[in-house]
Amino acid sequence: MNKEILFEGETLGLSMNSNEILELVFFRKDKSVNRVDSLTRSELCKAIKLAVVKENAQGMVLSSNTELFLAGADLTEFDSLFRQQTADILTNLAQMHDIFNAIEDAPFPTVSIINGVALGGGFEVALSTDFRVLETNASVGFPEVNFGIFPAWGGTIRLSRICGVETAIEWIAGGRNQNSKKALTDGAVDTVSDKNNLHEIAIKIINNCNDGLLDHEAVRQEKNCPIKLNKTEINVAIHACKQHVSARSMIGNTASSTVVNVIDSHAQLSRQEAQKVESLAAVKLAKKPIVKTLISSFLQSNRLEGRYKKKSKSSEVFSKCAVLGAGIMGAGIAYQTALKGTPTLIKDINKDALNGAIVFANSAANKRLKRKRLSAEDLGSLMNNISTSTTYEQFSGVDLVIEAVSENERLKSSVLQESEKNSKQGTVITTNTSTISISQLARGLSRPASFCGMHFFNPVDRMLLVEVIRGEQTSDDTIQRVVKHALKLGKKPVVVNDCAGFLVNRILYPYILSFCQLVEEGISVKKIDDAMRSIGWPVGPGLLIDIIGIDVLVHSAAVLAEAYPDRMPVSSSELLSELHGKGNLGQKSGAGFYLHSKDERGRIKQKENVELSKQQTNEHKSSKMSEQEIVDRMMIPLCIEAVRCLEDEVIETAEELDYALTFGIGFPPSQGGAIRYMENYGLQAFCKKVSEFSELGVLFFLTDSILENAEKKHSYFLS
Numbered sequence: 001m002n003k004e005i006l007f008e009g010e011t012l013g014l015s016m017n018s019n020e021i022l023e024l025v026f027f028r029k030d031k032s033v034n035r036v037d038s039l040t041r042s043e044l045c046k047a048i049k050l051a052v053v054k055e056n057a058q059g060m061v062l063s064s065n066t067e068l069f070l071a072g073a074d075l076t077e078f079d080s081l082f083r084q085q086t087a088d089i090l091t092n093l094a095q096m097h098d099i100f101n102a103i104e105d106a107p108f109p110t111v112s113i114i115n116g117v118a119l120g121g122g123f124e125v126a127l128s129t130d131f132r133v134l135e136t137n138a139s140v141g142f143p144e145v146n147f148g149i150f151p152a153w154g155g156t157i158r159l160s161r162i163c164g165v166e167t168a169i170e171w172i173a174g175g176r177n178q179n180s181k182k183a184l185t186d187g188a189v190d191t192v193s194d195k196n197n198l199h200e201i202a203i204k205i206i207n208n209c210n211d212g213l214l215d216h217e218a219v220r221q222e223k224n225c226p227i228k229l230n231k232t233e234i235n236v237a238i239h240a241c242k243q244h245v246s247a248r249s250m251i252g253n254t255a256s257s258t259v260v261n262v263i264d265s266h267a268q269l270s271r272q273e274a275q276k277v278e279s280l281a282a283v284k285l286a287k288k289p290i291v292k293t294l295i296s297s298f299l300q301s302n303r304l305e306g307r308y309k310k311k312s313k314s315s316e317v318f319s320k321c322a323v324l325g326a327g328i329m330g331a332g333i334a335y336q337t338a339l340k341g342t343p344t345l346i347k348d349i350n351k352d353a354l355n356g357a358i359v360f361a362n363s364a365a366n367k368r369l370k371r372k373r374l375s376a377e378d379l380g381s382l383m384n385n386i387s388t389s390t391t392y393e394q395f396s397g398v399d400l401v402i403e404a405v406s407e408n409e410r411l412k413s414s415v416l417q418e419s420e421k422n423s424k425q426g427t428v429i430t431t432n433t434s435t436i437s438i439s440q441l442a443r444g445l446s447r448p449a450s451f452c453g454m455h456f457f458n459p460v461d462r463m464l465l466v467e468v469i470r471g472e473q474t475s476d477d478t479i480q481r482v483v484k485h486a487l488k489l490g491k492k493p494v495v496v497n498d499c500a501g502f503l504v505n506r507i508l509y510p511y512i513l514s515f516c517q518l519v520e521e522g523i524s525v526k527k528i529d530d531a532m533r534s535i536g537w538p539v540g541p542g543l544l545i546d547i548i549g550i551d552v553l554v555h556s557a558a559v560l561a562e563a564y565p566d567r568m569p570v571s572s573s574e575l576l577s578e579l580h581g582k583g584n585l586g587q588k589s590g591a592g593f594y595l596h597s598k599d600e601r602g603r604i605k606q607k608e609n610v611e612l613s614k615q616q617t618n619e620h621k622s623s624k625m626s627e628q629e630i631v632d633r634m635m636i637p638l639c640i641e642a643v644r645c646l647e648d649e650v651i652e653t654a655e656e657l658d659y660a661l662t663f664g665i666g667f668p669p670s671q672g673g674a675i676r677y678m679e680n681y682g683l684q685a686f687c688k689k690v691s692e693f694s695e696l697g698v699l700f701f702l703t704d705s706i707l708e709n710a711e712k713k714h715s716y717f718l719s
Contacts, residue, residue: 009043022060036121037074059206063113070122100128109209127158130216145175145255148291152282173256252670312484318400330404331357332460338385392422430454438471448473465664500563504664510637515541522618531630536668542593546586567698637699642674654716683710
């Protein structure tokens with residue numbers, strides 16, 4: 001079909017076919033992902049200006065000739081954009097509104113063909129057209145609230161008028177991608193079809209509009225006018241949404257609640273007035289420090305994951321895995337490995353434990369089936385991927401072993417050596433130890449170059465981090481193969497060097513010690529937990545200890561005390577030892593810092609351990625200590641130990657360290673990680689605050705690099 005080329009840029013092209021239908025196609029000459037960056041926005045503006053004045057044009061189809069429509073805005077541009085003066089940001093937003101309004105007001109019907117994904121600004125482009133045709137396997141949505149902002153190129157306005165107030169708030173304030181079925185049901189798109197029919201359907205829609213069978217002007221009228229609800233109806237909808245959004249919002253991130261207020265404010269306004277409301281609220285959010293933190297953390301995560309993928313790209317894939325130990329961790333690791341398509345053998349001398357691991361896998365798989373995250377066919381494949389054995393007989397066929405027996409050095413050394421003897425040459429052996437030295441465990445192996453740590457976090461199916469721990473003799477090939485396997489499992493790997501506690505547990509322990517110190521001083525567990533939740537921790541330290549298990553921490557304390565006797569002596573964990581001695585192990589025993597019980601649906605519920613509170617709490621001191629002082633007392637030791645890990649070269653960069661803490665212990669995303677937390681605090685202000693607690697001991701002693709960076713105003717981050 002002959003085409004008249006009207007515009008061809010670096011990111012999109014505009015042409016008119018022989019049927020006088022304009023085709024605006026997104027692509028990237030540099031082969032990168034389609035996105036609405038500054039270059040795309042500039043070229044889109046030029047193309048639309050040409051399109052709307054093109055004589056005889058019967059309609060316009062927006063599409064992509066790559067694997068996806070538009071992935072959204074370029075987050076790397078946001079920092080410089082948001083540092084501009086408010087007036088300049090508003091001007092930028094007004095220019096974008098002009099482009100999108102021009103598409104919406106075009107003198108012909110318009111259709112977007114969405115393949116792959118249309119997210120954020122990319123979906124806003126699609127919403128500006130009259131109709132949207134979606135590929136069956138594609139997804140759409142607005143992820144912006146995850147970065148502390150919201151779609152401000154008309155997204156809150158158009159979606160609320162197309163889908164209704166409650167649906168728009170659910171989509172935008174929720175920040176999740178929506179599949180094709182949900183998008184069609186909610187009215188965000190008009191048709192769903194496989195990719196082979198999308199263009200034909202789009203052309204038919206335009207022809208139907210021109211033949212009077214479809215009324216695209218009525219569609220525009222609905223988007224340009226106030227929402228067709230009276231004030232009472234809007235108030236009812238908004239009230240219901242506020243309660244839902246408040247319960248699910250990230251602490252410190254007000255973007256979701258702002259979305260509710262913005263849609264409420266512009267619901268009864270015209271498009272022009274609504275865009276002013278949307279823009280003013282967007283600028284106010286963009287200026288908040290949390291936005292920079294969330295975006296920086298996301299970009300650094302992408303960089304690190306890209307780097308790990310690139311480094312391990314040429315590494316050989318493991319074809320079969322064996323997991324040693326059918327306990328909680330072993331069962332979780334085996335399930336996750338089988339779920340991601342790797343045949344997995346679970347070896348344990350206890351047949352009941354093996355049966356328990358199968359029951360666990362079947363139960364976890366069925367939960368995914370009920371949530372429609374797994375098909376019946378996939379469930380069958382998953383369970384077929386798991387086999388069990390009480391012997392090493394089948395180890396000759398595996399090329400990866402993950403040891404997950406009890407945290408006992410003698411036991412681990414024994415089973416690792418047996419595994420190596422029964423495995424073929426080239427099999428990689430790993431250990432899930434959380435404390436024992438990798439180099440020490442390697443001494444009993446004949447192939448130490450093929451041995452490393454692979455430390456998962458509990459529960460395995462939910463916790464994303466995997467520490468890949470390099471021993472003194474571990475080869476680069478072993479590290480890269482294990483990293484590649486962790487990525488295949490859907491995990492977030494970080495490569496760390498061997499030391500007591502490795503990275504995450506070593507940094508976490510001073511945080512726990514500081515908690516114990518506060519409790520021993522008479523501050524209530526609940527007050528400490530509430531203070532830490534107030535800055536975004538998903539659970540407070542008291543509940544976290546109960547979840548981890550006090551027995552686990554007492555064992556870790558002994559290892560860490562031996563390695564770091566100056567700041568983590570055995571005596572510093574007397575409170576934990578006391579509870580351990582009474583059999584109060586936390587959630588697993590039903591009592592720790594909290595009392596734990598199950599409700600009628602089997603969910604674990606916690607309530608304050610009153611007996612412990614009476615023994616420990618000093619009501620006078622507890623009421624006197626401020627929430628901020630508690631936060632400082634808890635965060636400072638954690639941050640200082642994080643810096644020590646950088647100084648000791650346990651991990652290579654500050655970015656990797658913060659990434660590990662975010663995915664390993666649930667460090668608040670709104671705070672960005674320990675190093676980001678310090679730098680947001682201000683290193684000079686941080687040093688001054690630490691000096692106020694110097695009498696509390698070595699956990700509050702600053703390192704040389706903190707003092708030097710504070711003095712020279714240097715950053716720990718590379719960029």
